[in-house]
Structure formats: structure tokens, C-alpha cells
Amino acid sequence: MRAYFRLFQFIKPHLGVFGVAVLCMVGSTILNGVQVGAFIPLIDRVANDRLLPTLxxxxxxxxGLILWFNSLPQRTLVNLFAVAIPLLFLFKSLLEFLQTFFMSDASQRVVRDLRQKMFDKFTALSLDYHHRQPAGSTMSRIMYDTGIVQNSLIEGLTDLVYQPFQIAVYLAIVLRINWALALMTFAVIPLIALITLWIGRLLKKYSRQAQVVMGQLHSTILESITGIQVVQAFQMEHDARVKFASTNERSYRINRKIQKRMNLLTPMTDFLGAVGASFVFWYGCRQVLAGTMTLGTFTAFFAAMMFLIRPFKRLAKLHSVNQQTVAAALRIFEILDVEPTITEHPKAKTLPMFRHEITYDKVSFQYDNQPVLRGVSLTIPRAEIIALVGPSGGGKTTLANLLPRFFDPTSGRVLLDGVDLRHVTLASLRGQIGLVTQETTLFNDTVRANLAVGNPSASLSEMVEAAKVANAHAFISRMPKGYDTVVGERGSLLSGGERQRLAIARAVLKNPPILILDEATSQLDAASEHLITEALERVCQERTVVLIAHRLSTVRLAHRIVVIQEGRIVEQGSHEELLKTSALYRRFCELQLMHPTAKLGESHHMPRDL
Ligand SMILES: Nc1ncnc2c1ncn2[C@@H]1O[C@H](COP(=O)(O)OP(=O)(O)OP(=O)(O)O)[C@@H](O)[C@H]1O
Ligand SMILES: [Mg+2]
Structure with missing residues (x-):
């Protein structure tokens, strides 16, 4: 019931459209009643030439209408009906068209709003949520679940209003004509209700399973398509296909179960309907033969009874459809109810422009009880370039991620000019930080649009300026459409080095006082590395920079080097100092000289805990 109520909150803004649809329904239902009522004059007056009674x-x-019918000759009445019947149908069809149109419009609007709300939510959720949830399951919640709600809203909303109307009109007719017979016939209704409830329960269960499988299908597709190169290089095509086939098969089986239950409903309710109808036929015919009911009245009664079956059947089906809707709606609301773990304090203040220092104060951090940082204390004065180096998995990226508050420390504080990051607005904090991530993220758009992420109001000349600083201008100019070239999904049409330089240009364009540069670990050739180092050197000037370095050439840009191992700061100092004091750092430098692309802790000659 709660799910319905919440869905209704989404319908509320579109009650106007919904209202128009309902009005059309009322109109077409009344015309349906007129259509059934017309049997009485048509049969009794025209066919049997009996005078119609006024009551x-x-x-x-x-x-008045009855008296007028009685006064007309049969032939005129026939002509009149010949004209009136098509007109009646014309109006009814028009109203039915409008009703369907407005009803689907209302449901489309609701689904549009739901999707938007979900997307908004997903973009607001913190990184930890996204790391845990596979992208496929997220996709299927936005697309598949809302799709189910949409389908059932069109059917469901229409039936929910339309069928009770129809029932009311036809019920009024049959009860007026012969209430005793009507009530006897309704004995089949509890049976229909029982069957409906039973099938509905099954459908709810299967619908939940169908959603889970749909999430897995999406995941399998996304994984294989985004990783197609690895799939092909490792000749995993067959495995990928087999994996997809088995999930696909499961999806087919569950949907078949759903269809089977859904479609079982119709023949079962049909049969019960037929039992009722034959009873009416048997009883009614005997009354007509005994002369206690006219043929016209019996026909109208029988027709109304027949028309009554359909709305009842539709309502029964509606219950089944609703079970799926409720299951989908609950999954949607589940997402809408997730609270981001990183939230703004209600009294969060705007962070003033960064002036003095960044402070990590005894910061510890863990992902799901897995300690990653252990009591890190570090102060970075303004305009210092600090390099974080250390073995892979040591916690460098994690340490940097605490600064834009992608995560909060499990214990300890991160402060900017003495203000705890948890007490400032996210916008004012992130607005002061430029970020070049370890895996470069570009959007499937033009170079210009990708740069504009850094500063939406930047002019082209400012973009060119930033691209020049980042050593990206030359390669951008060589591309077929220059700054208007589309870079492909995640920048797939660019080389690794080009992607990195574009990402650096984007950060430069933002012109933030604080920069986090998480150097990509991917291998670059000497020329490309040189271009990037040169770009970084220019970018770092006059800024406070946290530089996560994997290459000696980058480390050399730093004023101070901090060696991080297993979540702790183990050494810090200048390049020269560390060369003297730190065996770990010396090893890093030696490795770099021997294999410029090697990373500390990755060589099998060197134990990781050197
Ligand atoms: N989202 C996550 N959930 C759980 N554990 C994570 C997550 N991200 C990283 N880790 C773990 O945290 C540890 C530190 O990771 P981090 O990315 O900070 O290392 P790093 O020093 O940047 O390594 P690299 O030099 O390879 O980039 C690793 O052991 C990693 O397995
Ligand atoms: Mg890292």
C-alpha cells in the first residue's frame, strides 16, 4: 500500500492530464450504457412492435423519449437507429481514443519524472555506493524497473478508474432490470478473486527474480563491451558468450513463468464467466418464455451482464500487473531512499579561498573493515608541491581522495586552513580542487566539451591557452575537426598520453588553488612522458599540489617527497635527503633508472616490504 501511495506522489503533479483522461472515460462509459439500453427499443418496439412502458x-x-419512440412508426424508428448507431460509436471511439492518449501521456510523464529522480539520486550518491554496486544493476534499475512501472501505469491507471465506472454503469442496469437474478450470478465473483490473489502472489515473487536477472544481464553486457579489447585479446569471447547465454536463458525462463501465470488468469476467469452467463441465459429465457420479461429487457440484461464480465476480468488482471508494479516500485524507492554517506552538514559554511595549509590530522581510513590508512598526519603548506610515492596499494589514491571528500576518514580529520572538511559545503570545497584521476575519464563528446567540464564559461581562446599549458594543443590541432573532434567513449579515440594531457588541460582550465594529480600508471614512451612532465611542471607552478608519482621524472618536480607504505607515512624529505636516508626510496629510484616504467613494489627481484 505504501508503494501505491508513493507512486501517487509522482502522479500528483500530472493530475490535470489524468483528470482529462478520467473525464473522457466517464463520457465513453455513459455512451456504453446508452448502447446497451438501446437494445430495449430496438428489439421490443422495432422488432416486436410492443409499446415501451414509461416508469x-x-x-x-x-x-418523454419513450413516449416519442412509441409515437413513431416502426420504419421511421429503424431509419433513426441506422443514423444514431454510427454516431454513437463515433463519439464513443473518439472519447476512447482521447482517454487512452491522455492516460498514456500521464504515465509517460510519471516515468520521465521517476527516471530523472533516480538519475539525480545516482549522481548524488557517494563513491562508496558506486564502488559496491555494479553499473549494470544501476542501469537496469533506471531503465527496466521504470519500464515496468510505465507499462503497468498505462494499463493500471486506466483500468483502476475505467473498470469500476463500467461496473457501476452496468451494475445499475442489471440491478434495475432484475436484481435477484443479478445477485445470483455474482456468486462467481469470490472465486475469481481467490484465483486472482493466488496468481498475484506468485507474480510478485517472479518479478523480483526477473529484476535481479535483468541486472546481471546488463552487467554482463556492460562488462564485455567496455572490456571488449581484453575479451578479444585473451580470447574470452566464448566464455563471455556462454556467461551471457546462461543469464539470458535464466531471464527467459523467469519471464516464461511470469507469462504463464499471467495468461492462465484469462482462461480461468473466462470459464467462471461462462458458468455465470449460462445460468443467466437459462433463467432469463425461462422468464421470457413465461412472459414475465420482454425479449428486449432480457437482451439488455444479458448484454449488460456480458459487458460486466470484462471489467471484472480486467480488474483481476490489474491485480497481477500491480504485483509486478509494486515489486518494481519498491526497488525504485529503495534507491531513492539511499542516503549518500557523504552529506553536507546542515549548517555547512562556504569554505573561504584557500590560503594557508592542508592538514591531515591522525587520519585513518578503512574500506569495509579493511584498514587502508593508519594514523596519517601531514601538513601541506600553500604553494608546496608534495609527491606521494610508495608501493602499489599503499593508500596514496585513497589519501588524496579524502581531500575532495569523496570519502570521510574513519577517524581523524582533514582540515583546510584549520576548518574540518565536514563542516563546509561540498561545492565550495570541490570548487577549489582540480583533479586528474589515475584512470583518465573523458566523456564521449568533443574536445571542447570535455575541456568545458573544467570551466563551463571558458572561451575557446582560454581553452587553447589551457591546452597549450598541458602540451595538448599540438595534437588537438592535428585532429580532423580540432577542438570539435569527438573523442569517443571514455576517450577511446585518443592515445593514453593524449588522454592524460587533455585531462590535465581540463584541470588547468578550472584554475584551482589546489591540484591533485594522480599519475596514471600506464606505460608511456619517453617522448610522451617528457610532454607530460613538461606540462605538469607548468601546471604546478604557484599552486598547492598533491602529486601521486610513479615516475622519477615526476617526483623531481616536488618540493617534498612523502613515502607511503601500507597506509603509513614511512619517510619524508627532499629527493637528496631520501636518497641518503631511505632504502625504500633508493630502491624506487634504482628501479626507475633500470626500467623507467617499473613501479615500486612490482618487481619480483624486490620484496614488497623492502
Ligand atoms: N573502493 C574500494 N573498496 C575496497 N578497497 C579498496 C577500494 N579502493 C581501494 N581499495 C584498497 O585500498 C588499498 C589502497 O588503495 P589505493 O588505491 O589508495 O592505493 P595506491 O597507493 O593508490 O596504489 P597505486 O599505486 O597502485 O595506485 C588497496 O589495498 C586497495 O585494494
Ligand atoms: Mg593509486
Missing amino acids: AWFPGWLN
């Missing part, structure tokens, strides 16, 4: 409880206009 005291009829409204005046209806009795």
Missing part, C-alpha cells in the same frame, strides 16, 4: 422512477426526459 415512475425514470427521469422526465427518458419518459
Whole structure:
């Protein structure tokens, strides 16, 4: 019930469109009633030439209409009906069209809003959520679950309003004509309800399974497509296909189960409907033969009864559809209810422009009970370039990620000019930090658009300036459309070095006082490395820089070098000092000289805990 109520919150803003649809439904239902009522004059007056009775409880206009029918010759009445019937159908069809149109419009709007809300939520959720949730499951929640809600909203909303209307109109007719017979026939309704509830319960269960499998399907597709090169290089195509086939097969089986249950409902309710109908036929015919009911009245009763079956069947089906909707809606709300772990303090202040120093104060951090940083204390004065070096997995990226508050320390504090990051707004904090991540992220858009991420209001000349600083201008100019060249998904049309320089240009364009440069560990040739080092040298000037370095050439840019191993600062000092005092650092330099692209702790000649 809660799910319905919350879904209704999404319908609320579109109640206008919904209202128009309902009005059309009321109109078309009344015309349906007129259509059934028309059997009485058509059969009794025209076919059997009997005078129609006026009744005291009829409204005046209806009795007037009856008297008018009685006064007309049969032939005129036939002509009249020949014209009136198509007109009636024309109006009814028009209203039905409008009702369907507005109803689907309302549901499309609801789904659009739901999708937007979910997307907004996903972009607001903190990194830890995204690291845990596979992208495929996220995709399938936004696309598949909202799709289910959309389908059932069109059907569901229409039926929810339309069918009770129909039931009311036809019920009024049958009860007026012969209430005793009507009530006897309704004995089949509890049976239909029982079957419906049973099938609904099954569907809810299967719908949940279908969603899980859909998430796995999405994941498998995303993984294989984004990693297609590795898939092909390692000849994993067959394995990937087999993996996909087995998930695909599971999805097929669950959906088949769902379809089977759904479609079982119709024949079962049909059969019960037929039992009711044959009872009405048997009983009614005997009354017509005994002369206690006219043929016209019986026909109208029978027709209304037949028309009553459909709405009941639709409502029964609606219940099944709803079970799937509720399951999907609950999954949607589950996401909407996730709170980001990184939230702004209600009284968060705007961080003033960075002036003095960044301080890590006894910072510890763990991912899911796995300690990564252990009591790190570090002060970085303004305009210092500090290099973090150390074995892979030591916690360098994690340490840097605490600065833009992608995560909060498990204990200890990170301060900027003495202000705890948890007490300032995210916008004012992140606005002062430029970030070049270890894996370069570019968007499938033009060079210009990718640069504009750094500063949306930058002019082209400013972009060119930034690209020149980052040694990216030359290669951008050589591309077919220059700054308007599309770089492909995640920058796949560029080389690794070009991607990095574009990412550096983007950070430069933002012109932040603090820069975090997480050097890519991918191998670069000497020329490319030189271009990047040169770019970094220019970029670092007059800024406070946290430089996570994997290459000796980059380390040399730093004023101070901090060696991090297993989540602790083990040494720090200048290049010369460390060469004298730190065996770990010396090893790093030697390795770099021997194999310029090697990383500390990755050589099998050297134990990791040197
Ligand atoms: N999202 C995550 N969830 C759980 N553990 C993580 C996550 N990210 C990193 N880790 C773990 O934290 C440790 C430190 O990772 P981090 O990325 O900070 O290392 P690093 O020093 O930057 O290494 P590299 O030089 O290879 O980039 C590693 O052991 C890693 O397995
Ligand atoms: Mg790293």
C-alpha cells in the first residue's frame, strides 16, 4: 500500500492530464450504457412492435423519449437507429481514443519524472555506493524497473478508474432490470478473486527474480563491451558468450513463468464467466418464455451482464500487473531512499579561498573493515608541491581522495586552513580542487566539451591557452575537426598520453588553488612522458599540489617527497635527503633508472616490504 501511495506522489503533479483522461472515460462509459439500453427499443418496439412502458422512477426526459419512440412508426424508428448507431460509436471511439492518449501521456510523464529522480539520486550518491554496486544493476534499475512501472501505469491507471465506472454503469442496469437474478450470478465473483490473489502472489515473487536477472544481464553486457579489447585479446569471447547465454536463458525462463501465470488468469476467469452467463441465459429465457420479461429487457440484461464480465476480468488482471508494479516500485524507492554517506552538514559554511595549509590530522581510513590508512598526519603548506610515492596499494589514491571528500576518514580529520572538511559545503570545497584521476575519464563528446567540464564559461581562446599549458594543443590541432573532434567513449579515440594531457588541460582550465594529480600508471614512451612532465611542471607552478608519482621524472618536480607504505607515512624529505636516508626510496629510484616504467613494489627481484 505504501508503494501505491508513493507512486501517487509522482502522479500528483500530472493530475490535470489524468483528470482529462478520467473525464473522457466517464463520457465513453455513459455512451456504453446508452448502447446497451438501446437494445430495449430496438428489439421490443422495432422488432416486436410492443409499446415501451414509461416508469415512475425514470427521469422526465427518458419518459418523454419513450413516449416519442412509441409515437413513431416502426420504419421511421429503424431509419433513426441506422443514423444514431454510427454516431454513437463515433463519439464513443473518439472519447476512447482521447482517454487512452491522455492516460498514456500521464504515465509517460510519471516515468520521465521517476527516471530523472533516480538519475539525480545516482549522481548524488557517494563513491562508496558506486564502488559496491555494479553499473549494470544501476542501469537496469533506471531503465527496466521504470519500464515496468510505465507499462503497468498505462494499463493500471486506466483500468483502476475505467473498470469500476463500467461496473457501476452496468451494475445499475442489471440491478434495475432484475436484481435477484443479478445477485445470483455474482456468486462467481469470490472465486475469481481467490484465483486472482493466488496468481498475484506468485507474480510478485517472479518479478523480483526477473529484476535481479535483468541486472546481471546488463552487467554482463556492460562488462564485455567496455572490456571488449581484453575479451578479444585473451580470447574470452566464448566464455563471455556462454556467461551471457546462461543469464539470458535464466531471464527467459523467469519471464516464461511470469507469462504463464499471467495468461492462465484469462482462461480461468473466462470459464467462471461462462458458468455465470449460462445460468443467466437459462433463467432469463425461462422468464421470457413465461412472459414475465420482454425479449428486449432480457437482451439488455444479458448484454449488460456480458459487458460486466470484462471489467471484472480486467480488474483481476490489474491485480497481477500491480504485483509486478509494486515489486518494481519498491526497488525504485529503495534507491531513492539511499542516503549518500557523504552529506553536507546542515549548517555547512562556504569554505573561504584557500590560503594557508592542508592538514591531515591522525587520519585513518578503512574500506569495509579493511584498514587502508593508519594514523596519517601531514601538513601541506600553500604553494608546496608534495609527491606521494610508495608501493602499489599503499593508500596514496585513497589519501588524496579524502581531500575532495569523496570519502570521510574513519577517524581523524582533514582540515583546510584549520576548518574540518565536514563542516563546509561540498561545492565550495570541490570548487577549489582540480583533479586528474589515475584512470583518465573523458566523456564521449568533443574536445571542447570535455575541456568545458573544467570551466563551463571558458572561451575557446582560454581553452587553447589551457591546452597549450598541458602540451595538448599540438595534437588537438592535428585532429580532423580540432577542438570539435569527438573523442569517443571514455576517450577511446585518443592515445593514453593524449588522454592524460587533455585531462590535465581540463584541470588547468578550472584554475584551482589546489591540484591533485594522480599519475596514471600506464606505460608511456619517453617522448610522451617528457610532454607530460613538461606540462605538469607548468601546471604546478604557484599552486598547492598533491602529486601521486610513479615516475622519477615526476617526483623531481616536488618540493617534498612523502613515502607511503601500507597506509603509513614511512619517510619524508627532499629527493637528496631520501636518497641518503631511505632504502625504500633508493630502491624506487634504482628501479626507475633500470626500467623507467617499473613501479615500486612490482618487481619480483624486490620484496614488497623492502
Ligand atoms: N573502493 C574500494 N573498496 C575496497 N578497497 C579498496 C577500494 N579502493 C581501494 N581499495 C584498497 O585500498 C588499498 C589502497 O588503495 P589505493 O588505491 O589508495 O592505493 P595506491 O597507493 O593508490 O596504489 P597505486 O599505486 O597502485 O595506485 C588497496 O589495498 C586497495 O585494494
Ligand atoms: Mg593509486
